[in-house]
Structures are given as C-alpha cells and as structure tokens.
Amino acid sequence: MIEALRLMVLTRTFDEKATAMQRQGRFGTFSSVRGQEASVVGCSFALDPQKDWLAPQYRELPALIRHGYPIENFALYFMGNPRGGAIPENVNMLPLQISLAAQIPQATGVAWGLKLQGSDGVVVTFFGDGASSEGDVHESMNLAGVTKAPVIFFLQNNGWAISTPRKNQTAARSFAERALGYGIHGVTVDGNDLLAVHQVTEEAVARARAGEGATLIESVTYRTGAHNTADDPSRYIDQAELDEWVKKDPIERVENYLRAKGVWDDATAQAMRDECAAEIDEAMTKARAVPLAGPEALFDHVYVDPPARMEQQRTAWIERTAGA
Amino acid sequence: MSEKTMIEAIRECMRQEMEADDKIVVIGEDVGKLGGVFRATDGLQAQFGDQRVVDMPLAEGVIIGSGIGLAISGLRPIIELQFLGFGHQAFHQIGQQVARLRFRSQGRHSLPLVIRSPYGGGVRTPELHSDAFEAYYTHTPGLKVVAPASAYDAKGLLAEAIAGDDPVLFLEPLKGYRLVKDEVPDERYRIPLGKLRVMREGTDVTLIAWSAASVMVNQAAEELAAQGISAEVLDLRSLTPLDIDGIAASVAKTGRVAVIQEAPLTGGFASEIIATIQEECFYSLQAPILRITAPDTPYPLGGVEDYFVPDAARVVAEVAALMSESA
Numbered sequence: 160m161i162e163a164l165r166l167m168v169l170t171r172t173f174d175e176k177a178t179a180m181q182r183q184g185r186f187g188t189f190s191s192v193r194g195q196e197a198s199v200v201g202c203s204f205a206l207d208p209q210k211d212w213l214a215p216q217y218r219e220l221p222a223l224i225r226h227g228y229p230i231e232n233f234a235l236y237f238m239g240n241p242r243g244g245a246i247p248e249n250v251n252m253l254p255l256q257i258s259l260a261a262q263i264p265q266a267t268g269v270a271w272g273l274k275l276q277g278s279d280g281v282v283v284t285f286f287g288d289g290a291s292s293e294g295d296v297h298e299s300m301n302l303a304g305v306t307k308a309p310v311i312f313f314l315q316n317n318g319w320a321i322s323t324p325r326k327n328q329t330a331a332r333s334f335a336e337r338a339l340g341y342g343i344h345g346v347t348v349d350g351n352d353l354l355a356v357h358q359v360t361e362e363a364v365a366r367a368r369a370g371e372g373a374t375l376i377e378s379v380t381y382r383t384g385a386h387n388t389a390d391d392p393s394r395y396i397d398q399a400e401l402d403e404w405v406k407k408d409p410i411e412r413v414e415n416y417l418r419a420k421g422v423w424d425d426a427t428a429q430a431m432r433d434e435c436a437a438e439i440d441e442a443m444t445k446a447r448a449v450p451l452a453g454p455e456a457l458f459d460h461v462y463v464d465p466p467a468r469m470e471q472q473r474t475a476w477i478e479r480t481a482g483a
Numbered sequence: 484m485s486e487k488t489m490i491e492a493i494r495e496c497m498r499q500e501m502e503a504d505d506k507i508v509v510i511g512e513d514v515g516k517l518g519g520v521f522r523a524t525d526g527l528q529a530q531f532g533d534q535r536v537v538d539m540p541l542a543e544g545v546i547i548g549s550g551i552g553l554a555i556s557g558l559r560p561i562i563e564l565q566f567l568g569f570g571h572q573a574f575h576q577i578g579q580q581v582a583r584l585r586f587r588s589q590g591r592h593s594l595p596l597v598i599r600s601p602y603g604g605g606v607r608t609p610e611l612h613s614d615a616f617e618a619y620y621t622h623t624p625g626l627k628v629v630a631p632a633s634a635y636d637a638k639g640l641l642a643e644a645i646a647g648d649d650p651v652l653f654l655e656p657l658k659g660y661r662l663v664k665d666e667v668p669d670e671r672y673r674i675p676l677g678k679l680r681v682m683r684e685g686t687d688v689t690l691i692a693w694s695a696a697s698v699m700v701n702q703a704a705e706e707l708a709a710q711g712i713s714a715e716v717l718d719l720r721s722l723t724p725l726d727i728d729g730i731a732a733s734v735a736k737t738g739r740v741a742v743i744q745e746a747p748l749t750g751g752f753a754s755e756i757i758a759t760i761q762e763e764c765f766y767s768l769q770a771p772i773l774r775i776t777a778p779d780t781p782y783p784l785g786g787v788e789d790y791f792v793p794d795a796a797r798v799v800a801e802v803a804a805l806m807s808e809s810a
Contacts, residue, residue, distance in 0.1 A: 245589035253555065254587040261580050263662035264545040268552020275508070275534055276557060295576075298545035305540055460590040461625050461649040469624070481643065 194383030197409030201356025289320020350380030511563030541590030582625030639674030
C-alpha cells in the first residue's frame with residue numbers, strides 16, 4: 160500500500176512540476192491525473208507488467224510508470240520530442256492515445272490475440288466518460304463479448320469531457336450497466352478508494368485469466384485539475400461540486416487510513432514527498448538533456464521498408480536543415 | 484502453372500501463405516463458412532479452423548482496430564474489408580491508427596497486416612459499395628497501396644504484402660475477380676512492390692493505369708494500334724511505393740502520356756502521377772498530359788455506372804485526339 164501511495168504522490172509531484180514548467184514555457188500542453196490517482200494506481204497494481212498489457216489514453220501516468228515506461232519519455236513526448244514515444248522492448252504497452260477511444264479496438268485485438276496464442280495475459284484500456292460516447296467503444300465491447308477477449312475496459316468517469324458534463328454524455332444511470340448489453344461483466348467502483356479499485360480490478364483480471372472474458376469497470380472519480388494546461392475550468396466547473404471532491408482527495412484518503420493504522424506520520428509523509436520530488440527532478444533533468452530530434456525524426460519509423468521517394472525526401476530534408 | 488481467375492489466385496495465395504505461417508489469421512465479414520461475398524476465402528475456414536478464419540461482427544472500425552491489436556500481439560492478420568466503400572466506417576482506424584502506429588511508437592510496434600478490399604466498380608453493386616478511393620490512402624504516409632490487374636500479379640503481390648512488416652492496403656478489382664484469368668504458377672512466389680509492369684510496348688504514347696482500368700486500357704491500346712497509334716501500356720501494380728523510374732523511362736521514349744483512373748478527377752492519384760512526370764521528365768513531353776477519369780460526382784447507382792467509369796471507347800477517342808493535336 161505504501162508502494163501504491165508512493166506512486167500516487169510521485170505523479171502528483173510530476174503534475175505539479177510539469178504544470179509549473181508549462182507556465183514557464185519549458186513544457187508542452189499535457190493532462191494531469193490529479194484527483195484520479197487512486198483510480199489509476201488501484202487498477203495498475205492488479206496487473207502483472209511481465210505479461211499484461213496497457214492501452215492507455217493520455218491521463219494515466221502512474222500506470223505507465225508501473226508498467227516500466229520511463230517518466231522521462233512521458234516528459235519528452237509532452238515537450239514535443241517524438242523520441243518520447245519510444246516504448247522499451249520489454250514494456251507491454253500501446254502508444255499514448257490522443258484520438259479518443261481509438262485505442263480500445265486495438266486493446267481488444269491485443270487481448271484476443273494473446274488468447275489465440277495461448278497466453279493468459281490480459282489487457283487494460285483506459286478511457287473516460289467522454290470517450291465512452293465514441294463508436295469504437297460500442298464496437299469493441301461487442302467484439303470482446305463475442306470473442307471472450309481478456310480485456311478490461313477501465314472507464315474513468317471523472318465527471319467531465321473538457322467542459323462537457325457527464326449528463327451530456329449519456330442518459331443512462333450508469334456506464335457499467337452497458338456491460339449487460341454486450342454479454343460482458345460490468346461493475347461500478349468508488350474510484351477514489353484505492354483498495355476498492357484494486358479489488359475490482361483483481362477480480363476482473365482473474366476472470367479474464369480464467370477465460371471468462373471482458374469486464375467493464377466504471378471507476379467513479381473526479382478530475383480536480385483542468386482538462387489540460389490549456390484549459391480554464393473556471394468557465395464551466397461547479398465550484399461547490401469541485402470543493403466536495405477535493406475533500407475526497409485520494410492521496411489524503413490513503414494517508415488518513417495509514418495514520419489511523421499508526422504507520423504514517425508527518426515525517427514519513429514529508430520524506431516520501433522529498434524522495435518523489437528528487438525523482439521527478441531527475442527525470443525532468445534527464446528529459447531536458449535529450450537534444451531535440453532533428454529532421455530525420457520526421458522519417459524514422461514510418462515504415463519498416465520505406466518507399467524510395469520518402470528516402471529521397473529524408474536526404475533532402477536533412478541536407479536542407481544542415482545548410483540552413 | 485495453370486490458368487486461374489484473379490479470385491482463385493488470391494485464394495490460393497492466402498491458403499499457401501497460411502500453410503507456411505501459422506501466425507497468419509484471416510478476419511472479416513462473412514469470410515468463414517460463406518468464404519467471403521466474393522469467395523476469396525472459400526474453404527479456408529474448413530482447412531484452418533474458426534480461430535484462424537474468423538467471421539467478425541459487422542463493424543468495420545473494430546475489424547481494422549482489432550486487427551491492429553492482433554498484429555501487436557504477434558499475429559499477422561489478413562483483414563478483408565467487404566467493400567472499399569465500407570472503408571469510410573473504418574477510416575479513422577486505417578488513416579490515423581494503422582498508418583501511424585509504428586511511427587508513434589518509434590518503431591516498437593510494426594504492423595504486419597494486409598487489408599484486402601474489392602476496389603472500383605463495373606459490376607452493378609448496390610449503392611455505396613463500389614468506389615475508387617485509393618487517393619485517400621496514397622495520401623496517408625505509413626501505408627502501402629497495391630492494386631494488381633492480373634491474376635499472376637495478384638498472387639505474387641499479395642504474398643509480398645503478407646510477408647512484409649508494413650501495413651498494406653491491397654485493392655482487388657471487383658470487375659476482375661472472375662473476368663481476369665491468366666497463367667498463375669501453382670507454387671508460391673513473390674513480386675516486389677514498386678515495380679510496374681509494361682503490359683504492352685509502344686512508341687507513340689504512354690497509357691498509365693492500375694487495377695481493372697489497366698485491362699481496359701490494354702484493350703483500348705489494341706484498337707489504337709488498328710488506327711496506327713503505338714501505345715505503351717503501364718500497369719502500375721503498386722501506387723505506394725510508386726515506380727517513378729519505370730514511368731520516366733516510358734515517357735522519355737514516347738513523349739506523350741494519358742493517365743486513366745476509375746476515380747473522380749479532382750485530387751485523384753492520376754494528378755500525382757502527372758505532377759511527378761512534369762518534375763521528372765518535363766523536357767521529354769511533346770503534348771500536355773491527358774487525364775481520363777470519372778467525373779467529380781459520387782459513384783452512381785449501377786444502372787448508370789457505365790457513364791461514370793471510363794471505358795475503352797473513351798480512351799481510344801481521347802488518345803487519338805491527343806495524337807492528332809500534337810502530331
């Protein structure tokens with residue numbers, strides 16, 4: 160549990176540092192996970208990074224870190240350096256997805272493919288209440304039902320799709336109830352309760368490994384930060400509602416629990432924060448030390464076997480840049 | 484070696500490649516028991532089972548999207564898109580995801596997948612089935628686009644597409660599935676992408692086409708020969724990669740060019756070829772380059788599609804006029 164808390168504090172630290180750097184022009188537009196840490200971390204700790212896969216959206220840094228994706232790659236990506244997109248060979252992860260819900264059919268396919276090849280790995284894909292309106296979600300849950308693909312649809316209902324409230328996304332009482340229509344398992348969980356999220360995800364993983372197919376988990380939480388660093392929530396957010404959710408801050412909740420158990424105090428809390436700050440500083444320093452990619456980055460990795468015309472363009476682009 | 488229709492050549496290719504590599508799976512609408520609406524996969528499910536030849540739910544987005552996932556998981560999917568017109572329902576997965584996943588993951592996830600789709604028109608399909616939207620996909624970096632015109636090429640190019648680690652959109656001429664028939668080796672072979680085929684040698688004018696239009700243009704060339712016009716016919720075979728050297732060599736010889744496509748005029752792949760020719764061999768040209776295409780209108784109902792798709796009579800008339808104007 161301390162390990163999970165540390166991951167929550169680590170990414171809270173990242174979010175604060177990156178937001179500050181963004182304001183100074185040293186970091187690009189990005190979306191923080193603030194307020195949703197228990198939801199993402201609780202889910203992530205139910206997975207085995209050795210064999211399970213992640214198909215993230217873009218707001219799930221804690222899960223990426225636990226799976227082995229370097230923080231400095233995440234930072235590089237949001238600094239605009241394509242090299243940040245590199246996923247190490249041993250990290251079972253799809254790229255960050257910016258086009259909402261497009262990763263969900265892919266996640267379903269990976270899960271189905273693992274099953275066809277006799278692996279008991281499972282795939283978790285993250286998305287939000289906004290993305291849940293996309294057709295890809297419907298098509299994917301339906302296919303997962305048919306194929307019994309070991310995929311977990313982890314829907315973080317954080318109340319907002321930028322400025323559009325949850326009530327504009329669906330008239331249904333719950334998102335989890337949709338599962339019934341696809342012949343998959345559905346469950347709602349308090350997304351600010353680390354242990355509860357962990358437990359429902361563990362159950363979903365166990366079902367998937369046992370060949371019982373997919374689960375839709377609706378993790379009810381709240382985006383207490385902005386949609387991203389370019390957003391101004393004061394234009395639309397309900398302040399009273401936000402205040403209520405800030406009181407339910409998932410990190411405080413875990414710390415209060417640990418304090419009540421007598422295993423946590425101000426000193427241990429401060430020590431953890433100092434350690435996390437140092438780790439984030441180091442990752443940011445590392446990211447900033449990576450030189451911005453040159454024009455070859457436009458061409459690298461587009462094809463395994465590139466057309467001659469693109470290779471001529473590569474040469475021309477590099478020569479022109481060198482001459483400039 | 485024996486004479487085979489295009490659909491037989493395609494089926495034989497998939498069967499032989501699946502026998503050679505158990506990572507290959509076929510997914511699509513009605514590809515199982517039915518064998519596909521054009522029977523391209525006939526018998527494959529019986530031979531390889533329903534875990535390797537899978538009837539998918541009717542949802543093109545997730546057919547393509549889950550195919551991406553299958554490829555990432557270590558399989559090599561051949562995805563049948565029942566008609567290219569239905570590609571619109573999957574366009575976000577093809578144009579934005581298939582084409583860019585390798586780039587976006589900095590090389591971590593290559594996508595060894597092939598999307599096969601009937602292409603073009605001329606067989607009186609219901610509305611919104613037939614279409615020649617190759618230009619959407621040639622305008623999408625990260626994809627390769629292949630469009631064979633003969634059964635021999637279909638088998639060899641499909642084998643190459645399956646063997647490669649880049650995603651390929653493999654366009655099969657609707658009209659040629661059963662009409663096109665030629666000598667096809669019984670054994671496996673591959674034809675490299677990016678090498679055009681000279682269907683007919685000539686000296687006066689170069690006619691450039693792909694897919695079913697190549698067959699039609701070759702017939703037009705026969706008629707032109709009867710009028711004393713020696714036309715060289717280039718069948719491109721693949722659009723991405725494009726055999727620019729092959730085109731330039733022919734244009735240098737003839738000095739006149741007509742590009743024929745089934746698609747509407749504006750923004751079509753013919754325009755790309757013409758722009759390339761004026762870059763590569765402007766000083767070889769003795770006449771303006773001709774485009775013979777469908778009009779800038781939606782693909783119509785079958786009863787009037789013969790007005791839409793360019794035919795041999797039109798090619799003969801327009802090329803003959805080009806010759807007399809530039810004589």
